[in-house]
Amino acid sequence: MKSSTESLSPTRIKLTIEVPFEEFEPSLDEAYKTIGSQVTVPGFRKGKVPAAVVDQRVGRTVVLDEAINSVLxxxxxxxxxxQDLQPLSQPEIDxxxxxxxxxxxxxxxxxxxxEIALPDVSGIEVEVxxxxxxxxxxxxxxxxxRERFATFTEVERPVQDGDSLTIDLAATDKDGKPIDGAEAQGMPYTVGQGEVLDGLDEAVIGLEAGGTATFASQLVGGELKGTDVDVTVTVTDVKERHLPELDDEFAQMAxxxxxxxxxxxxMVDRVTRGKRMxxxxxxxxxxxxxxxxxxxxxxxxxxxxxELGSRREQVTQQLAFAGMSMEAYLEDEGQTADEFEADLERRVRESIVAQFVLxxxxxxxxxxxxxxELSQHIMRRAQQSGQDPNSYVQxxxxxxxxxxxxxxxLRGKALASLVESATVKDASGNELELSRLRADGTIATDEELAAEKAAAEAAQGEAAAGAAAQVADDLADAGEAAADEEPKVD
Structure with a gap:
């Protein structure tokens, strides 16, 4: 068999394969066996039907088709x-x-x-x-x-800023009609730490447990996002939050x-390492x-x-999960449908090019x-997706x-190598040696780098020694087998 290629465009080729009929004959024999095992001919056992009889029963054309389809x-x-090709699509075969x-x-x-002509990465300089x-x-x-170790005490007084509440919410339209799905019961809420609805903090401050207030607001999610509504809030309990003192006792406890x-x-060390990452x-x-x-x-x-179709489907699913329409999403983003499509295509093209480069x-x-490395990467992906690690692995x-x-x-390693070849400086003009940065944000010393290099070389040496030993064992086995054979006289 021999093959050749013809370029049709920078990303599309025609691959021509030429096969002498003699190389096809083993596949033809297998096709006769396969078809012969499927037909019943009096006087012959299944699988033992001669080729000539198969030709008479089903025709040689059927056998040729079976053979070519199996070997193609x-x-x-x-x-x-x-040809060392990297296909990006299913072939159109003729x-x-x-x-x-x-x-x-x-x-x-x-x-x-x-094929991509990569630039000289050593000439690239970026600032972080x-x-x-x-x-x-x-x-x-x-x-x-400190907040993780907060304690709460139920109090019988009006709600104050910083209190932890349990509340019920129910929204009605301007005609007083309840809005389906715009209600919540037993919802935890901390006053002053980010409102669920505009006006909620002002409405609950001053209420006691069992108190109710109604305020005007707008829905923040779902198909009716932005709709003017009247919201009734009922406070079912009020708890005062107590934060521990920042003293040595807290340090020992936390x-x-x-x-x-x-x-x-x-903490300074942890934050520093995070900043480095x-x-x-x-x-x-x-x-x-x-x-x-x-x-x-x-x-x-x-x-x-x-890829565009796949990305659109992802966006549609995410919006459906969030209870938001595409129209509402575009309004939030300040984009028209055409601008969204243009931005999506740009990001898709850049993503594909990045993948090709790496x-x-x-x-x-x-x-x-x-x-x-593979296990750690899979665990990180499981955490990012919010799924149970065992289910994700399965x-x-x-x-x-x-x-x-x-x-x-492997792409992550390739990108790291590119970054290490480039010049990276911080805003103060200091050049960063990211090759020394470890996964936990620490900086490796010269001694640690030398030890890692030595360990890698030793591992390679052990692998080579193991391979050599295996070859020696194989040769020894071959020698023993040859010695056991009876001598032959020409």
Missing amino acids: PQWYSQAVQE LTKFSDGEPIEITAELDIRP PDAEVADSDVDEQIESL SEFDTMDELRTD EQANTARDLVLDEIIGQVDVPLPDALVAE DQVVASGEFGIDDT HIMEHNHVPEMMSEV
Whole structure:
């Protein structure tokens, strides 16, 4: 078999496969066996019907069709590998020459991944915000920790700012008619920490348990979002929140530290590491955007159309889940339908180009992946989706999404390598060495980097030694087998 390609466009080719009839004959023999096992001929056991009899019963044309249909996928896959193609679509296959006893010719038109001329990434420079930790950043984290240890006491007094309530809500239109679905019972609510409805805080302050008030507002979700309504709120209980004092006792209760100074020092370190990770994420986005802006990548129209359809469906499902119409969403975003479509297509095209760029970097580099990295990535995806990790893993295994997860890990490594090749500076002009940044936001020292390199080389050495030992064992087994054979005389 031999194959050749003809370029039809920057992203579409015609693949021609030529096969001598002699190479087709084994498949033809298998087809005779398959069909022979399916027909009943007096005097012959099933599967033992001679080819000539099969021809008489079903016709040789049927056998030829069975044989070519069974072997065609194999020839196509082999040709794709020989030509080092990366298909992006199902092929349109045409059996251009197929006569009994004559050479066979097949053509297939398909979209392929284009070759990308990547820019010199070392010439790219991006700027990220400083990883400065303000006192307010640390105070916010400590206050959040403090709120986790708050206690509540039910009180018999009017509602005040900061109280925790249980409330019932019911909305009616301006004619006093109840609005279906615009009600809630037993809803927890904290006064002053973000209103569910405009005017709710003002309505409940001053009420006691069992008190009711009605106020004018607008619905904030669903198909009737923005509709003017009258809302009746009933306070069923009032609880006063008590926050613990920020002292050493609190530090011991809320952490493994003995003093508030130690706890605050740890919080500064945590926030700093978080800021570094934010810098790294921003740098990745900026570097990738710079690369995308410098490359000209033709995209198959069919691929773009398919991805656009998928993205539209995702948006529709998300809006339906949120109880929002497309019209309301566009109004919130300040977009027309045409602007939304144009923005969606732009983001789809950029996403496809980014994937092509990273896949090409993966293909041209040496990026490995181990079970731990894959497992950690799958767990992160499960957390991001809000699903139970076990159910998420089961879904991935059942639908064979593991290769997709592996590709995501490899693309992440490829992007990290691009960022490390670029120049990344913070707003103060300091150059960042993101190759030293670890997943927890810490910075690796020279000694740690040297130790990691040595460990990687040792692991490679062990793998090579294991492979060599296996080869030696195979050779020894082969030698013993040869020694056991009886000598032959020519």
